[in-house]
Amino acid sequence: MVKFGVVGYGYWGPNVVRNLDRLDETKVVAVCDKSSAARRKVAKAYPDVLVTGDPTELMTSPEIDAIAVVTPVWTHYELAKAALQNGKHIFVEKPFTSNAAQAQELIDLAARKNLKIMVDHTFLFTGAVQKIKQLLQDGALGKLYYYDSTRVNLGLFQHDVNVVWDLAPHDLSIIDHLIQKAPEAISATGQTHLNGHEDVAFITLYFPDKVIAHINVNWLSPVKVRMTLIGGEKKMLVWNDLEADEKIKIYDKGVNVTSREGLYDLLVHYRSGDMWAPQIEQVEALTRELAYFVECISKDKTPVNDGESGLRVVRMLEAANASIRKRGELVPL
Amino acid sequence: MVKFGVVGYGYWGPNVVRNLDRLDETKVVAVCDKSSAARRKVAKAYPDVLVTGDPTELMTSPEIDAIAVVTPVWTHYELAKAALQNGKHIFVEKPFTSNAAQAQELIDLAARKNLKIMVDHTFLFTGAVQKIKQLLQDGALGKLYYYDSTRVNLGLFQHDVNVVWDLAPHDLSIIDHLIQKAPEAISATGQTHLNGHEDVAFITLYFPDKVIAHINVNWLSPVKVRMTLIGGEKKMLVWNDLEADEKIKIYDKGVNVTSREGLYDLLVHYRSGDMWAPQIEQVEALTRELAYFVECISKDKTPVNDGESGLRVVRMLEAANASIRKRGELVPL
Amino acid sequence: MVKFGVVGYGYWGPNVVRNLDRLDETKVVAVCDKSSAARRKVAKAYPDVLVTGDPTELMTSPEIDAIAVVTPVWTHYELAKAALQNGKHIFVEKPFTSNAAQAQELIDLAARKNLKIMVDHTFLFTGAVQKIKQLLQDGALGKLYYYDSTRVNLGLFQHDVNVVWDLAPHDLSIIDHLIQKAPEAISATGQTHLNGHEDVAFITLYFPDKVIAHINVNWLSPVKVRMTLIGGEKKMLVWNDLEADEKIKIYDKGVNVTSREGLYDLLVHYRSGDMWAPQIEQVEALTRELAYFVECISKDKTPVNDGESGLRVVRMLEAANASIRKRGELVPL
């Protein structure tokens, strides 16, 4: 049984608390939020849980083994550091920190204290991403050509960060998980229209072996789109996360190019075959992720979404922002 | 009555000939193609038309008023130049030429000879683009924020150009027509996977007044997508060209941001109202475009898709390619 | 403040309790369910509510003003009767009763006792149905031609009733509400495949003035469909309840037929214009319905979904079943 304190009960916090409350291996001991309205909601829904406005109470409580930090990104570093200093494992909302130096410091601190860091890259625990991961590992798609994600909707949710820091961490963590190679460089473009933060942005990541990734994020779209194309040498897939069923469609389609010896011409042949939509497990991703966190703590395993993974995503976010400021100039990683 | 010679009877040529044959104001006098198979097809379908493998026959024929050049891009300049030198108006397949210098030379030559150039930016003559143009002119969308097009499918049709030169001219000519401002600079990224030409590419165009445009072109997509998002201050629209009906949906959605005096905070208010899909005229765009070409010749009008328009698109294509070669480096225009 | 006892905490009961708990004008005093597992769930979620396995406790409690009957249909009559006899208003799950005689008896009993009956025809309180109702009332569709609903999915939820009694009450109550005329007769067909109850069925209702309604219900469909076409003289609409946004699309389409005097021929002219998707209010229908129940009780108003409405739906269900048994034979109403 891992006992949790949860800091932050805004948009995502209630989901963390609900899952920790429901899992057999976890218990919510205390919840902290600065807002009294939020605290009243906790008290009504979870009468047995300690409610407070002061995070120090959680950090110093001997009853608490792990702290979930579910607050705005600019607060992550201080809260996570205090938790680690007090010997608590941490589960931190994405993106991990506001910059790479903070992330590195937390990683080092956790290592010294022998504590676990998990960064809440929830998408890695969805049935869809796990299926794609398996298809890539099994070689079903063949050599990877590209990853191209469109993640747009109407919503200017964040006042402190731009659309890149708000929406792109999802794709960056997925790309980091699927491609398993370090990106070489990033070029990104975007524009601010309303409040001084970029509300549309387009990010290209260059990987070794001609793998390329592209992310289109937009807060000013009249329609919600969550579509990713993944092209491989053998097969290609479309992941439409808004589909209730059939989220992933795998196409036996492709292009074969053969060069005839001594000839300038290339012979291009299109393959076109069946389409196949594998059944995707419907378990809530956050449930699976938190159970995995407990497993990592109890069995002393390193999570795939550890602090290093969080740091890699933060580095990509920093590079994307730096490139946007210079209108697409390549930023090496 | 304008009498045409058509050079090129491959993929698009038959559509040009069919339309010229059907229109009351035009007549096809001769068709030229290097391929004997293509020539046999012409002879079967249009027994009264002169068929030849030698373009000079068309250029020098006193019976011909205008030449349609419907051949690969690297042949446009020579054919168009010969036609103009022989006093023929020209209708040239997109992209206009292989480089800006060629385009400029043709424009100058036509001006000296008092001849018309029309570049076949067919999309400008679709009901969809004409409706969008009208909505922008009427101010229905308010101040323009962005244009974002996804134009992907399986198809490595071209051996001499990359996916940018194959697919992006559509969007670049539409953007040029809709935005009516000169782009300041282009940043583009992409990757080659199969035959040495980029098969995926992502282009960002910076315009004055914070207008940004983005084009996603891809020859390696398992699904065909033709979707453009256009965001404005008052309204936003989605143009899905693959929809049989309801190609354009206009959303009464948006974000209002008001800053409270003396306060750091911005008040963000989402508007969400009805959606409206105006009826789009279903006339074949090429029919309308060729009738307009005749009108421009007979009334001595300058086409919106004149040589200058073709040149502007070629300059953007050159800039996009230059930027891709340098992995996103900004290329001023 | 209306105080409720709720009988039944299975599939739908938790939604009723959650809404009654949340509304300012209502309070849940007690919940009854035969299943101890269900009772434990209530006790955990609502510690202050009395939990019991004996409905009589609710019927006889002086603290309770109204009883919500959220149990299988064959139990409705006994429970509702007991509630009315004890002076409680009743809110009864659809379909109202197992047969028309029971419904009539409950209506008469409520009238004598001056108590309210509301039958839970939830769909009448959705934004979509309320919008359609308004469009019909305003004459926007013109004279009504037909209502055609497809309501299919995979699911053999009921052991005691067939697919008609399970799924068709939704459409029958909507039709009753929208058309505002008594149907003349019903013809229905169907087939049993698995457990002796019809799992596919097709119902036609004949109304005066050539209005026709058709309902397609199916428990053995691999895909979920919730689509209703409504045709009128002036306009037509499609209601797709599975769309997140744009549930209702109104088409300015139609057919005009004019007969030329003395001629055999009819002149048929198609109208085709814009499509329009009005914004639909997103309030939870059950919340609105229960608030309306309180209003009917406190202001002594007759609900649109009163016992008579429930009785009309039960009569249509009985007629549909009778017709299915005789393979489509017309059953007058």
Added chain:
Amino acid sequence: MVKFGVVGYGYWGPNVVRNLDRLDETKVVAVCDKSSAARRKVAKAYPDVLVTGDPTELMTSPEIDAIAVVTPVWTHYELAKAALQNGKHIFVEKPFTSNAAQAQELIDLAARKNLKIMVDHTFLFTGAVQKIKQLLQDGALGKLYYYDSTRVNLGLFQHDVNVVWDLAPHDLSIIDHLIQKAPEAISATGQTHLNGHEDVAFITLYFPDKVIAHINVNWLSPVKVRMTLIGGEKKMLVWNDLEADEKIKIYDKGVNVTSREGLYDLLVHYRSGDMWAPQIEQVEALTRELAYFVECISKDKTPVNDGESGLRVVRMLEAANASIRKRGELVPL
């Protein structure tokens, strides 16, 4: 080489002529149409073909082996009879004849003369129907439960027949081909709104072994729908004919019902697995059908879509109309 005369060059005739002109094994000798405008079109498109307004010229021409009758249904019988009497094979547009007696007479006449009849049930030659046929034959779907087709659009194309005779022959011929059992009886309902012919209709066919088929046809729908659900014990499929790709989706979904001995309860278990969209051949169905007609003539084979097949469809149409007149009354077959 089979030489054809084609009677009728209206909506469908041009497709027949184009295919006969293109196939190696067939030749169009003459085309007949009452309309001089239609005849001019033929003359322009096919300068070598004899054009006439008098069908007798075709019937009596010694150059002609087979007559294609592509005229309104009320003319089929006279034209087909004349052709057979003159020793010509016949290819007749669907539905075969205006009534069963006419069909029987033509069948008998052809048998005596040893001539072939093919009824143009084009859909049987689509890749989609051929794939479904194969899946059923291979037992992939298991025991068939139901066939349910929705075929609706805006269009009152016919002045002499109702929507049943216009649209339902497609489904009836497909059902006849797929189910391979004689239907026992038909119940149908419908309504006239505009010109005295039913413009909406709903047809149920009862087959042996609890197989049921349902057809929804409608000329007054604002949207075009071509969707067929087919349910089997092992698998279920959706055929959406408006999809460019993925016309057929096969779902590994179903319901297993097991009864526990001595118990009232049934155990219901849902199966839910992968979805699979097989590649469908894209050959034009009419091309394949006409090539097959030639093959049947030259090899003296009986077509699957012979006169008997046409007769069976006409009998079902007659039964459907009879049932509609009596508002759903069962008509045995």
